[in-house]
Amino acid sequence: MANLQVSLGKIQFSNPILTASGTFGTGEEFSPFLDLNHLGGIVTKAVTREPRAGNPHPRIAETSAGMLNSIGLANVGVDRFIAEKLPFLKGLKCRVIVNVAGKTIDEFAEVIRRIESAGGMDGYEINVSCPNVKEGGMAFGTNPDVTAEITKKARQVTDKFLTVKLTPNVTSITEIAIAAENNGADALTVINTLVGMAVDIRSRKPKLATITGGLSGPAIKPVALAKVFQVAGAVKIPVIASGGIMNVKDVIEFLITGASAVQIGTANFVNPKISEKLVDDLDSYCEEHQINSIEEIIGTLKLND
Amino acid sequence: MRANTDTTIRLATGKILAAFSVTEDIKKIRISHRQTAECALPGQFINIKTSDSLFPLLRRPFSINRTNPAQGWFEILFRVVGAGTNALAQLKIDSDIDFVGPLGNSFSLPDKSQNSVLVAGGLGIAPLEFLAQKLTEEKLSAHLFWGNQSSEAFSYQKQFSRLNLKTFFATDDGSLGFRGNVVTLLERELAALKDENICIYACGPNPMLRALQNFAAAKNLTCQVSLETMMACGFGACMGCNVEKADGSGYFYVCQDGPVFDIKEIRIYG
Numbered sequence: 001m002a003n004l005q006v007s008l009g010k011i012q013f014s015n016p017i018l019t020a021s022g023t024f025g026t027g028e029e030f031s032p033f034l035d036l037n038h039l040g041g042i043v044t045k046a047v048t049r050e051p052r053a054g055n056p057h058p059r060i061a062e063t064s065a066g067m068l069n070s071i072g073l074a075n076v077g078v079d080r081f082i083a084e085k086l087p088f089l090k091g092l093k094c095r096v097i098v099n100v101a102g103k104t105i106d107e108f109a110e111v112i113r114r115i116e117s118a119g120g121m122d123g124y125e126i127n128v129s130c131p132n133v134k135e136g137g138m139a140f141g142t143n144p145d146v147t148a149e150i151t152k153k154a155r156q157v158t159d160k161f162l163t164v165k166l167t168p169n170v171t172s173i174t175e176i177a178i179a180a181e182n183n184g185a186d187a188l189t190v191i192n193t194l195v196g197m198a199v200d201i202r203s204r205k206p207k208l209a210t211i212t213g214g215l216s217g218p219a220i221k222p223v224a225l226a227k228v229f230q231v232a233g234a235v236k237i238p239v240i241a242s243g244g245i246m247n248v249k250d251v252i253e254f255l256i257t258g259a260s261a262v263q264i265g266t267a268n269f270v271n272p273k274i275s276e277k278l279v280d281d282l283d284s285y286c287e288e289h290q291i292n293s294i295e296e297i298i299g300t301l302k303l304n305d
Numbered sequence: 306m307r308a309n310t311d312t313t314i315r316l317a318t319g320k321i322l323a324a325f326s327v328t329e330d331i332k333k334i335r336i337s338h339r340q341t342a343e344c345a346l347p348g349q350f351i352n353i354k355t356s357d358s359l360f361p362l363l364r365r366p367f368s369i370n371r372t373n374p375a376q377g378w379f380e381i382l383f384r385v386v387g388a389g390t391n392a393l394a395q396l397k398i399d400s401d402i403d404f405v406g407p408l409g410n411s412f413s414l415p416d417k418s419q420n421s422v423l424v425a426g427g428l429g430i431a432p433l434e435f436l437a438q439k440l441t442e443e444k445l446s447a448h449l450f451w452g453n454q455s456s457e458a459f460s461y462q463k464q465f466s467r468l469n470l471k472t473f474f475a476t477d478d479g480s481l482g483f484r485g486n487v488v489t490l491l492e493r494e495l496a497a498l499k500d501e502n503i504c505i506y507a508c509g510p511n512p513m514l515r516a517l518q519n520f521a522a523a524k525n526l527t528c529q530v531s532l533e534t535m536m537a538c539g540f541g542a543c544m545g546c547n548v549e550k551a552d553g554s555g556y557f558y559v560c561q562d563g564p565v566f567d568i569k570e571i572r573i574y575g
Contacts (some may be wrong), residue, residue: 025542032314032540045544053555060535060545065359067537071544074556218359246359269537270354270362272316272405 002286003293004279006040008238008260009186011123011161013040013095016255016294017279020242020265021046021099021125021165022071023216024275026085027092030268034276040261041095044085046127047115048100049107051077055132061198061207066217066244067266068196070132070210073101078111082118089121097163100154101127103135105146109153116158123161126154126185129192131169131214141167141192144179155184163240165189168220168227174234181235189240189263191227194220217266218244225257232258232299246270248281258299314540317341319402322378324394327461330385331428332394333370336402339377344407345369347436348531348565351381351406352539356392363537365389368432368508368564369407382431408539409564412436412529414443415504421447423470424491424517426509427458432531432564433508434464441469448473450494452487452513456480488516495524505529507568515573528568534559548572 004015018041024030027042036042054074061068076084081098089096098121102108112124128141128150140146151164164180166173168191177188193214198207206212224243232239241259245251246267254262264275271277286294319338326332341351352364367381385394396402412432415421421440423433430451440447452475453459459474459481474482475490483490487509495503505528507517514530521528536546539560547556548563549572557563557571 023542029538029540029542033316054544054547057547057549057556058535058545059547060537060543062361062363062535065362067363069537069543069545074544074547217362266362266537269543270364272538272540 002283002291004282004286005293006260006295006298008161008240011095011186013261015040015279015282016261017251017275017282018043018097018240018261018263019268019275020263021127023265023268026089027096028088030272033272037093038276038279039094040279041097041122042092043097043125043263044089044099045075046073046099046101046130047075047078047081047111048073048102049078049111051075051080056209058207058209061213063196063198063215064219066215066219068198068208068213068215069193070208070213072132072210073130073137078114082115086115086118090119095122097121097123097125097161099125099127099165101130101136105140105149106153107136108150109157112154113157116160120158120160123163123186124154124158125189126150126162126164127192129165129167131167131193131195131212132210138167138169141176142170144175147176148179148183151180151183151185161186163187163189165192166227166231167192168223169195173227174230177231177235181237185237187238187240187260188231188235189242190231191224191243194223216244218246220244221250225253228254228259229257229301248278248285251278251282252285252297255294255298256301258301260298314406314408315340316403316405319404321396321398321400321402324396324398327382328457331382331458331461332385333380333382334393334396335378335380337378341407342372342377342379343374345372345379346407346411347439348411348432349407349409350539350564351404352408352536353393354403355389361389361392364405364539365393366408366533366536366539368531369435370431371435371438382428382434384428405539409560410562412506412531412565414439415445417445419502419504420500421445422491422495422503422505423447423449424487424505424507424509425449425451426487426513427453429507429509429513429531430461431508433506434468436506437465437468437470441467445469446471450475450487450491452476452490452509454478486513486516488513488520492520507531508533511573514568518568518573521568529565530568530571531564532559532566532571533564536560
């Protein structure tokens with residue numbers, strides 16, 4: 001057994017395999033398929049202050065090697081989350097990070113504060129990158145000042161691990177990354193989905209009710225790698241990679257490029273056991289390649305002089 | 306509707322025992338998987354990974370069409386329409402098939418005093434045939450109203466010989482049975498039956514379901530409908546398969562709250 005433990009500043013994960021928000025519910029949905037405690041951690045579906053019904057149908061469409069979604073942060077709201085989901089999550093031995101979203105700058109801190117009052121979780125992921133909501137979401141994460149403000153306010157209500165999930169739909173992702181780092185983020189999640197679109201040529205209608213949605217899956221992996229490379233080179237805090245990871249080779253690519261951990265997203269829909277399998281595959285990979293500790297390979301990308 | 310209280314949902318590998326062509330583009334596949342054959346209920350579905358490639362990437366949901374618990378197999382019936390169903394149609398006998406299931410809730414069976422009326426549009430026959438199998442096993446009879454665009458698909462009706470069904474057929478072009486849509490045929494026949502104590506079960510395209518919704522409301526008939534929609538996971542994680550609640554208070558999710566709904570509780574577009 002190789003040592004798969006990774007340290008991301010103030011928090012350790014038993015291995016670098018996490019699940020991406022919005023693709024794993026609150027973990028319970030996947031209990032029939034795998035042992036959640038074998039994962040490094042799970043990141044919950046976004047939680048907002050008020051319940052949200054989400055966007056109209058159709059919300060998803062398949063594209064080449066990927067999918068578009070426009071769920072619109074459908075969730076039961078923080079109070080029901082605390083009452084109905086938190087007890088299950090507290091019983092888990094793996095790390096649990098709660099993804100938090102909001103329509104206003106203050107809402108993020110308010111959601112975290114309420115969860116902290118209920119005992120809190122291991123950490124929070126600030127979602128300033130959802131492309132599918134009219135208010136907040138990506139509109140916040142494309143603005144460094146707003147990202148800074150939201151991160152600062154979240155920092156004021158918790159000492160726990162805080163990662164800010166960045167959108168790739170910007171001119172300069174490093175500018176946003178630095179704004180989050182300077183205002184108390186412990187890590188950065190790179191990347192949320194890319195704005196995309198698909199058209200049904202028979203009806204001549206967009207395939208999503210919201211016209212555009214967020215593209216995920218293996219189609220976006222090269223974009224995610226490039227963004228991880230850029231962000232890891234611009235900040236001192238750890239980077240958690242997300243974007244199209246399907247197999248252990250993809251995991252290794254992101255770790256070499258500078259990510260300290262990874263999130264598995266769309267692949268969970270294709271194979272509900274994939275996250276646990278990747279933990280095993282990563283262990284086998286380390287044994288085969290005589291890697292004693294997975295941290296040895298993080299950020300070891302070889303560049304020409 | 307019976308909620309899925311089952312803990313037997315699993316990621317499974319079955320084997321293709323047989324494949325049949327009903328028409329050029331309608332296929333039936335027999336899959337060996339004993340646990341699914343034994344525990345699946347009418348209305349439930351499985352979510353199949355139709356190929357190992359990255360396109361199609363997502364699984365495709367299919368209603369369970371028939372089971373044979375004694376022999377440990379079940380069948381699905383589908384039309385080849387896109388990349389997923391094309392890949393599925395190419396699979397050879399004896400090849401493995403990767404699926405998640407059985408998923409979703411199931412049809413509630415009628416009271417012994419009620420007469421079951423099954424209304425299918427096109428491949429909407431798939432889950433209703435499984436329901437008819439269960440009704441037959443329960444020594445109950447049913448009326449089946451089945452509409453298709455043309456007579457071609459009706460070669461499939463020989464499958465009904467083992468079922469306790471009285472059949473009524475409709476075609477858009479009048480090439481077989483009633484000329485017109487199946488809901489119009491249903492209205493005409495039910496008027497002749499003069500039977501108010503019926504329970505309707507339906508599956509088909511949205512315009513048919515919409516017409517049926519209006520008819521059921523006007524006659525105050527109970528109607529359970531099985532919905533088909535795009536979905537990614539099939540078990541409540543992706544939240545892609547929403548359907549609007551009739552009261553406007555938000556959404557149901559087809560994979561978890563359905564696929565079988567009381568027709569009064571949902572909004573049907575199209």
